Amino acid sequence: MYEELLEDIAQTNGLREVNTYLKLVTGLGAILLCLLSTSFIAPLFIAVLLSGAIILLARVEARTYAELFIVPFWFAAMSVLVIILLSGGSEVYWSWNPFSWLSISISRESLNEGIFVFCRVIGGMSALIFIALTTPMTDLFIVMRRCRIPDAVLDLTMMIYRTIFMIMHLLVQTYQAQVMRLGYSSFRESIVSFSTLCGSVFIASWDAGEDLVRAMDARCYAGKFALLGETGPANCYSLAAVGLFLLVSSVIVVITRNIVMI
């Protein structure tokens, strides 16, 4: 809960001033190419290139980036194991039938399928983390308004964005006060303390939210937050780099479509 939000890094990263649309096209394009690919090579290629961009261009510390990958990496490995055991195939290496409705096996096809899904998750996650680490949410609000997302939704989005930080701040303060008074010394105690924590933070942040709306009302808020629509211009070099990245990745998706690991 107290982990550093990617947003904090995004606000100070090396690609902060690059055109928002360009970064979004890179990330979303990479996700789409990973999904379109039928071989493990293209997602891996995308993951390596985007990781390079995150570490070298956005100047995110390699250690921070690696830590970000630990959890998805672990999840992906575990779930791919389930897929390998379930999906079956013709060239079976090992199999077991514990129940009539369940058969577990490892085959060449299922290993290939597992490796492919694993690489796709790694490619997709690196593209997602690329967007998360290079594009602050405040820039995305501007894009959302340009994309004609209804004002009610956009206002709610910004309200939730603001509330998340408010809640985190209050949570940490109240939680520390509870721990100081042995609020989490037993399981029963923990449930009661956690509920009081949630309840009091809920009401406190709600009050803060009401104050915020009242303050905005006093400044002529009429159901639409004003936004400064500033984003850096797309220069030729970055445009060419993104174009080249997507082109090369697409070519790799096409030429490697029939390649399997084993």
Next chain:
Amino acid sequence: MHIMEGFLPLQWAVFWWLIALPCLVYGVYRLKKVMDADREALPLLGVTGGFIFILSSLKLPSVTGSCSHPTGTGLSAICFGPWITSVVCAIVLLFQALFLAHGGLSVLGANVVSMGIVGPLAGYAVYRALRETRVNMFLTVFLACALADMFTYITTSLELALAYPAEVEGVGSSFVLFMGIFAITQVPLAIVEGVVLALVFKYIVQLKPDILLRMNVFPEEKINAARDDT
């Protein structure tokens, strides 16, 4: 519970987006009506969203391409109904993908269907069924929240099973397997979540019951009776 980016094949990612979109459009329509009618709903909606974000970020690893965590959607479904909750959830899931690399963008549709649509609908159905009966108000909240959580996981298991059916007995077999793996962590977690949210609700009834009365969440007599008891 959020399915990870890249885990679902393209056709299933698109399929779940197509199911989620009409619900979201209807949710936006309802949201506009609520926000036009009552300006004070905005801070409460914001806090509800913030809470869903925090609660569903408390993740424990699970074996099935995702993880176990509370959802926190039950309370929102009770206060605002399932459709507005689906919009709030979609926003929260987008934030989680971009703030915590938790979930993803192509799988957002699938995650919205499980956590934002089916879960809250189940919770809301229980709440509607028990609202006018003599069943204790806090028990109603507990059941609605715990079931919203459970149904979220059942839906996620179904989404995973449909995308990766087992060789023998197909979708059914892998659904049972995914459910079984989830159940180890999720049944206790759903119960704890129900208890915690019922206690949060109790806290709100004690300290700030006016909003519950204004939104007609429970009949006035029930809320007053609960206040007198405590």
